[in-house]
Amino acid sequence: MATTASQEPWAELLADGREDERLVRQAYEGARAPLLRPLPEGLHRSLVKGLTDAGIAELYAHQAEAVEVAASGSPFVVTTGTASGKSLCFNIPALHTLCSVPTARALYLYPTKALAQDQLRAIASFRLGRSVRPAIYDGDTKREDRSAIRKRANLILTNPDMLHTGILPNHASWSDFFMNLDVVVVDEAHVYRGVFGSHVSNVLRRLRRVCVAYSGREPLILMASATIANPVELAEDLTGIDGFAHVDRDGAPGSARQIAMWNPPVTDEALQTRRSAMAEAADMVTSLVVKGARTICFVKSRKGVELVAKLVADQLADAHPALRDRVAPYRAGYTPQQRRELEARLVSGDLLAVVTTDALELGIDIGALDAAVVVTFPGTVASLKQMWGRAGRRGRGLAVYVAGEDALDQFFCRHPDEFLERPVEAAIINYENERIHDPHLLCAAHEWPIVPERDEAFFGARTRANCEHLVGVGELIERANGFSLRRPEDYPAARVSLRSGSPDAFAVVDVSGGEILGTVDSARAFTTVHDGAIYLHMGRSYSVAELDLSTRRALVEPFNGNWYTQPKKETDTYIERLLDQRETMGVKLSFGMVTVAETVIAYQRKRLPDHEAIDLNVLDLPETTFSTQALWYELDHDLLQDDFPMELLLGTLHAAEHSQIAVLPLLAMCDRWDIGGLSTNIHPQTGGPTIFIYDGHPGGVGITQQGFIGFERLVGDAYRLISECRCRSGCPSCVQSPKCGNLNDPLAKDGAKEMLKRMLDR
Incomplete structure (x- = not known):
């Protein structure tokens, strides 16, 4: 019997939201019937039996198409919805190869260890016996087991980090594997963007090079991704291979889904402060759990995950103590045993709710979920839709976006239709970023001497020039057989972290x-x-x-x-190299490389739950520095005029900087936390008032370059953000920033509004 709206466990929650106007927009996605195709002809009989025994007698249309493309020898990238069965798209071709060719090998790459564990369970369910011998090889694999895995397994499940630091540098121990490697699977490819993606692109190029060295041929690369604007471009940029086929006609059934945009209530009209999005989400999760709805709640930060989980647990302990232990947090940083226990409880249904970072955004099978609650905008529409797709695996579901006080969240709440209709973004990488590419060339030289004429097929046309640069700085030496490490005993992979600026x-x-x-x-x-x-x-x-x-x-x-802490930082910038410059809107706009120096000098204690400051405590920590891409603009005296007194100038520049950082994600596929900024009334190199906006990761990946290109729109969006906000003197919904190293002091909302207006008038 069909479930009626009144029976849905969230009906009362949505009704309450409509009544007090926290529910700012509601939408509905209808159910979708599946498009089915018969199992392809010619599959190995063991695989056919394994599929049918697992209850798979037919395939969805996109799965059948992917199998056909792989059979033709073409690489593909599949981009269908969450829970659409993307893993079968690559599992069937890979497992067919392993069953058909006894010497064949396959390599599966996952961005998280949890995904590899989940895929191992899925492959084991086909019961293919000795034909398919899968094993996980990652940082959790016991050292005493690693040699046996290398000799026995013909399907290795790992992550880019282990491939980079443990497998490629030790390729001699994997010679038989690389000699027979036929299929490489890259799952959740949309994750590989920005700095992480630029690193992984270099790792995949090194992998191709090692395979060719051992076997004289390249493996077939199969990819799966969430829906993004440029999947083929991303696949080709990641691998350096042209000719990827795109499989995107989703044949899986779709669940009916309620979509809700939820804005916490204003607690102070003058300041336009709102109730905490995390507290609001905790109430929502508690309500859903009490009603029996299996729920996943996504929170950006590890700290936020722990806070929401604690609030939910405390509420349940008071009113429903039997449910308290059926809610748990999940994030990176836990021990392997802790992660395995949580994953097992999720799969079994013992947990009614999990509060997680994007670690569970990806394709791990965690059973049927009724509701997905996303706390604040996750940075991209692609991620939001992937998270929402977790809800509704029993034919109906609830997908909620809980807005924060953050300026971008409130911008979306004022324009809900614009938000819901936003297209998914393009994923941007730059594998030739000097600070990323050069260290990987050292890793490649450790694996084999680099011969530019041969290896530019993997590392690009500038391979010789880049190697000669590394010779000049004393890292490489050119010999008759190519460019080699100057210090042969060096192990450069240990110094290169794929996910952060430092390996430790x-x-x-x-x-x-x-x-x-x-x-x-x-x-x-x-x-x-x-x-x-x-x-x-x-x-x-x-x-x-x-x-x-x-x-x-x-x-x-x-x-x-009953308090939490927020760090206070000092930041300086030094312009290293000017790459582009133009005059626009009454300012001199520049783009180039800068050095950013940061020092955490203090921390503020803030009271829960009203966020009032308690005190400020001094710290003595070393300075950290990194080089990155930045845009900066210099404001002339005509633009500022005499009615900007000196005491307001710093606050004006600071507020304008915050507002532009807040809306930059509308131009580039990034999150506010990927961007930093500095505003000063006089910079020693420009000699006047200057605002810097920089990529928050060493080397940069083109985020602020997008801001430079679309600067006029950036200024317009920032002005719109400030002018539409009803607060009197600046609030978290317009010019205050949760990541401000100066603890949001000083800020002058009206000054920034006037300055941006004058820029637009120009």
Whole structure:
């Protein structure tokens, strides 16, 4: 019998939202019937039996198309919806090859360990016996098991990090595997964008090079991705191979889905402050759990995940204690055993709700879910739709976007139709970014001497010039057989982190019991586990007693107070190289490379739940520096005029900087946290008032270049953001930033509004 709206576990929740106007927009996606095709002719009989025994007697149309494309020898990228069965698109061709050719090998790459575990379970369910011998080979694999896996397994499931640091540099131990590698699968390819994607592109090019060296041929590369605007371009940029086929006609059934845009209520009309989106989401998750709806809640930050999970657990402990332990957080940084336990509870249905970062946005099978709650805009429409796609696997579902105070969130709430109708973005990578590409050339030289005439097929036409540059800085040496490492004993892969600017991490140790709780990336350590910071883990709060820089450990102890911490930073920029420049809107606009220097100098304690400041505490931490891409513009005196007194100038520039950073994600596929900024009334190199906006990752990947190209729109969107906000003097919905290293001081909303208006008038 069909479920009526009144029976849906979220009906009362949505009704309450309509009544008090927190529900700012509601939409509906109808169900979609499947398009089915028979199993293709010619599949190995063992695979056909495995599929039918698993209940797969037919394929969806896109699965059948993908199998046909692979059979023709063409690489493909498939971009169908969440839970559409994309994994069968590559599993059938890969498993058919392994069953048909006893010596064949396959390599599956996943961005997370959880995905590899999930795929291993899926492959095992086909019961293909000795024909298919899968094994996971990643950082959690015991060292005593690794040699046996290399010899026995013909399907390796791993991640780009292990391929980069553990497999390619040790290719001699994998010679039989590379000699017979026929199929490479790259799943969740949309994740490989920006800095991470630029690194992975270099790793895949190194993989192709090693395969050719051993076998004289390249493996067939099969990709799966969420829906993005440029899947073929991304696939070809990632691999360096042309001719990818695009499989995008989704033949899977679609669930009926309610879509809700939810804006927390205003708590102060003058300041336009709103109730916390995390508190609002916690109430929503609690309500759904009590009603029996299996729910996933996505929160951007690890800290936010822990906070929402704690709020839900506390509410359930008071009113429904039996449900408290059926809600859990999930994020990176947990130990392997903790992750496996949580995944098993998700699959079994023991957990009614999980609060997670984007670690579970991807294709891990976590069973039937009724509701997906996304707390604040995840940075891209592609990610939002992927997260929403988690809801409705039992024929109906609820997908909610809970807006934060963030300026972009409130911009979308004022223009909900514009938000819901936004097209998915294009994923941008730049594998030749000097600070990314050069270290990978060193890794390649460690694997084999680089012969430019041969290897430019993998590393591009500038291979010789790049190698000669590395000779000039003392890293490579040119010999008769090619460019080699100047220090043969060096192991450059150990120094290159694919996911952050530094390879090292800090261990977080609970001194009350001696337990290692997890790890924190070194690039984040000074802002998250400095002395006195409040650190959240597995729903519990800890106070950092000491950040030991020499041993790279953060020593923490259990914490029961009612405050949290926010770091205060000092930032400086130095212009290294000018790449482009133009006059526009009354300013001199530039784009180029800058050095950014940051020092965490203090932290502020803020009271829960009203976010009032308690005090400011001084820190003594070393400076961190990195080089990156930036746009900057210099404002002339005519634009500022005499009615901008000096005491308002800094606040005006600072507020304008914040507003432009807030809307830059409308131009580039990025998140506000991927961007940094600095505004100053006099910069030593420009000699006058200047605003800098820079890529927040070393080297940069083109985010601020998009801002430079579309600067006029950037200024227009920023003016629209400020002028539409009803607050009196600036709030989190327009010019205040949650990531401001100056704790949002000083800010002059009216000054920024006037300055941007004058720029538009020009």
